[in-house]
Amino acid sequence: MAKPRMVDVANRANVALATVSYALSGRRPVAAATRRRIMRAVEELGYAPNSLARGLASKRSNIVTLLLRNPERGIGFTEMEFVTGATQAAEALGYQLLLSLNDMSSLRQAEALAGSRLVDGAVIMEVHLDDERVSILEEAGIPFSMIGRPRDSAGRNCADIDFDRTAHDAVQHLYELGHQSIAFLNHSPSTLSSAYGPTVRAEQGFRAAAAEFGVRYKERLCGDGPDSGLLEFRDLLREAPDLTAVAVMNDRAAAGVLRAITEIGAGVPEDYSIIAVASSARVTEMFQPRLTTLEPPAAELGGLAVRLLIESLQAPPDDPREPVQALLPCRLVLGASLGPARVA
Amino acid sequence: MAKPRMVDVANRANVALATVSYALSGRRPVAAATRRRIMRAVEELGYAPNSLARGLASKRSNIVTLLLRNPERGIGFTEMEFVTGATQAAEALGYQLLLSLNDMSSLRQAEALAGSRLVDGAVIMEVHLDDERVSILEEAGIPFSMIGRPRDSAGRNCADIDFDRTAHDAVQHLYELGHQSIAFLNHSPSTLSSAYGPTVRAEQGFRAAAAEFGVRYKERLCGDGPDSGLLEFRDLLREAPDLTAVAVMNDRAAAGVLRAITEIGAGVPEDYSIIAVASSARVTEMFQPRLTTLEPPAAELGGLAVRLLIESLQAPPDDPREPVQALLPCRLVLGASLGPARVA
DNA sequence: CTGTTAGCGCCTTCAT
DNA sequence: ATGAAGGCGCTAACAG
Numbered sequence: 001m002a003k004p005r006m007v008d009v010a011n012r013a014n015v016a017l018a019t020v021s022y023a024l025s026g027r028r029p030v031a032a033a034t035r036r037r038i039m040r041a042v043e044e045l046g047y048a049p050n051s052l053a054r055g056l057a058s059k060r061s062n063i064v065t066l067l068l069r070n071p072e073r074g075i076g077f078t079e080m081e082f083v084t085g086a087t088q089a090a091e092a093l094g095y096q097l098l099l100s101l102n103d104m105s106s107l108r109q110a111e112a113l114a115g116s117r118l119v120d121g122a123v124i125m126e127v128h129l130d131d132e133r134v135s136i137l138e139e140a141g142i143p144f145s146m147i148g149r150p151r152d153s154a155g156r157n158c159a160d161i162d163f164d165r166t167a168h169d170a171v172q173h174l175y176e177l178g179h180q181s182i183a184f185l186n187h188s189p190s191t192l193s194s195a196y197g198p199t200v201r202a203e204q205g206f207r208a209a210a211a212e213f214g215v216r217y218k219e220r221l222c223g224d225g226p227d228s229g230l231l232e233f234r235d236l237l238r239e240a241p242d243l244t245a246v247a248v249m250n251d252r253a254a255a256g257v258l259r260a261i262t263e264i265g266a267g268v269p270e271d272y273s274i275i276a277v278a279s280s281a282r283v284t285e286m287f288q289p290r291l292t293t294l295e296p297p298a299a300e301l302g303g304l305a306v307r308l309l310i311e312s313l314q315a316p317p318d319d320p321r322e323p324v325q326a327l328l329p330c331r332l333v334l335g336a337s338l339g340p341a342r343v344a
Numbered sequence: 345m346a347k348p349r350m351v352d353v354a355n356r357a358n359v360a361l362a363t364v365s366y367a368l369s370g371r372r373p374v375a376a377a378t379r380r381r382i383m384r385a386v387e388e389l390g391y392a393p394n395s396l397a398r399g400l401a402s403k404r405s406n407i408v409t410l411l412l413r414n415p416e417r418g419i420g421f422t423e424m425e426f427v428t429g430a431t432q433a434a435e436a437l438g439y440q441l442l443l444s445l446n447d448m449s450s451l452r453q454a455e456a457l458a459g460s461r462l463v464d465g466a467v468i469m470e471v472h473l474d475d476e477r478v479s480i481l482e483e484a485g486i487p488f489s490m491i492g493r494p495r496d497s498a499g500r501n502c503a504d505i506d507f508d509r510t511a512h513d514a515v516q517h518l519y520e521l522g523h524q525s526i527a528f529l530n531h532s533p534s535t536l537s538s539a540y541g542p543t544v545r546a547e548q549g550f551r552a553a554a555a556e557f558g559v560r561y562k563e564r565l566c567g568d569g570p571d572s573g574l575l576e577f578r579d580l581l582r583e584a585p586d587l588t589a590v591a592v593m594n595d596r597a598a599a600g601v602l603r604a605i606t607e608i609g610a611g612v613p614e615d616y617s618i619i620a621v622a623s624s625a626r627v628t629e630m631f632q633p634r635l636t637t638l639e640p641p642a643a644e645l646g647g648l649a650v651r652l653l654i655e656s657l658q659a660p661p662d663d664p665r666e667p668v669q670a671l672l673p674c675r676l677v678l679g680a681s682l683g684p685a686r687v688a
Numbered sequence: 689c690t691g692t693t694a695g696c697g698c699c700t701t702c703a704t
Numbered sequence: 705a706t707g708a709a710g711g712c713g714c715t716a717a718c719a720g
Binding site: 003004046047048049050051052053055056061063066068075077079080083084087088091096097098099100101102108111112113114115116117118225226251252254255258259262282283285286287288290 | 347348390391392393394395396397399400405407410412419421423424427428431432435440441442443444445446452455456457458459460461462569570595596598599602603606626627629630631632634
C-alpha cells in the first residue's frame, strides 16, 4: 500500500481535501464531529503529512538550524549540552533541528541558506563580540538568535551566561573564605584577540569583582590543555607568591593547575582553593579533588535560544515580538576544592 | 528583489528551465557553453535552488537524520564526536544532518518519520544487541545505518568499535608490562541488562583476552561517576589483593579508581596501572596522572555510518550496494598511567 | 463550517 | 543537446 496522501484521508472521512488540511493545522475551525472522523481516518491509514509539500506550499519548513563553528577547535561538554537542549526545545515546539557546520562567513553562503528555504531560521553559537555572522544573517534576511551575544546585542535575540554575576559569585565565595590574593585563568590568547564573548566578558567580570571585593588580583590567558595550565599557574605563583586561590574558566587547563600544585608539594584545598567557572560539572567532578564549580545552564541556554527564535518566527508580522536578551547565572555545584585561605 | 527561481536563471541564460535543472543536477549532459552561461546567471542572480520544491519533485530530500537516544542518560564526549563526524561527512556528500531525539520506539513514530518524507534515511547510535529500532525502521522501510551494531549485523550497514581487538590490545599492554592479575571496570549493570552493545562486547572481549594471555582476571560493572568507581575498585582490591592493573571503560568511574588508590596511600603507575578503553583522550588527559587510553575513532565512526547510509541511498535500485559491517580499532594515546607490575 | 482550485518551485518523461 | 508540460502533495485564498 502506497504512502497515503491527504486526499486519501479526505475520501475516507468524506470531506474535502482542504478540510483535512485545516483540521490538521488548526488554522480554521472544524466541527468536532468532522475532525474526529478525520482523525480516525488519519490513524487508520497511518497518514503523515509530507513536510516537503507542506513547506513548499506554506513557505515555512518548520526547521531551524544550529550553526556550529568549525569543530577543529574541539567541542566541549557545554557545547554538546547546547545542542541537546536546543534539539529538545525545537521538538517540543514542533520544529526540527538541523545541524550545520556552515560557518556563514560569506554573504553567498547565507544567500544559499536563505535561497534553499530549508530552514526558517538559525541559531548561532560561540558568538564573538564582532561576529561577522550577525550582519551577514541580517543582510540575508535570515531570522536568527544566539547562544552568547555580540558586543551590541540590543534588538536581537540572545541567551547567554551572565558572566558579571558568575565572576562576582566566584570572587565572593573566595573572599568569604578569607582569600585576599586570587587569580583568574582564562581561555587562550587567541580567543581574546578574536574577541570571543566569554573570554572578554569573563575577564571584565573578574576585574570588576576583584575591585569590588578589594582583593589582590592576577589574570592569565591560557591555552587549552593541562600543559598550558601547568605553565601558566607556575608563572602565576612566581609572580604572586601570596596567591591562595584561583578561578579557572578553562577545564582542560585546570588539570595542569592541579599538577602544578602537586608538583610543589602543596594541596587543594589546604594550600590553594580552586573554583571552576563556566565548566560542566560532569567534567570537573573528575578532578581530584572534585572541583567546586559554577556550571552554566547549557541545556537551558540552548533551549532558550531556540525558543526565542521560534517565537519570533511565529509572531504575526504586523506585531513582531520584542527581541530578548536573556542572561542566565551559573549554578554552584559543590566540590571539595574550596577552603579557607591559608595563613602566611 | 524577490528570491530568484529557476525560471529566472533560465531566462537570463536564454535556455529552457529544464536545461537549468539538468545543468545543476548533472543528470543529463549539457553543452559546456550552455552550462557556463547558466552558471553565470546563477551567480549574478544569487540563485539557490529551493530544496523543498526539489525534494517534493524528486522524492529525495538530501537530508539524513541522526537519532539520539534520550539524553537524560547523559551524553559524553565520544557521542559528541559521533555527531560532529556525522555532520561533516553528510555535508561533504551534499546532505544535511537533522538531529532528532525521536526514540523510534513505536512503529507509528517510524511511520510518521517515513510519511513526512523529510529525511532519506537515518543513522542510529547507542545500539543495543536487540535494538527495537532496527526492526521498526526496517518495517517502516526507512533506510538506515548504525553507529554500533545489533547482535545480528549481517546484511546491515554499521560502523562500530572493534571491542575484541581493543580488549586484546589493552590486556596485551598490561601483560607485556608484567601484570598477571588485572581487572576490567565496565559500564553500569543496567547497560548490561539492556544489552547495550559496548558493555556486552567489551566484557566478552576482556574475558577472551584474559584467557588468551593467561592472566588472573576480575571484572565489575560499575555505575557512572566517581563514587561508584571508588566503591567498585575498593571491592575489587579486597577480592583480589594481588591486582596490579585495571582497564576502565567508564571514564566517569575512573576518577573514583584514582581516589581509591590514593586513599590507600598507593600510586599510579608505581602500584597500579590504569588503562582507559573506549574513552576520549580529551577526558582522560585531565586525570592525574593522565591516563594511557585506547581512544575510539569516534568522528570516523560517525562519518563512516553516514557514508555507508548515503552510499546505499545513492546506489541504483537494480544494483544495491552490499551492506558493510565495519569495525574500527581504538588508537593508543599515551599517558602516564602504565608501568611495570609491582613485585609482591 | 466546508468545498474548490490555483499555485508553491522543481524534476522528469516525452518529444524534438 | 535542448524544450515543453504534467505532476509532486499541500496550503490558502476565494466561494458558498
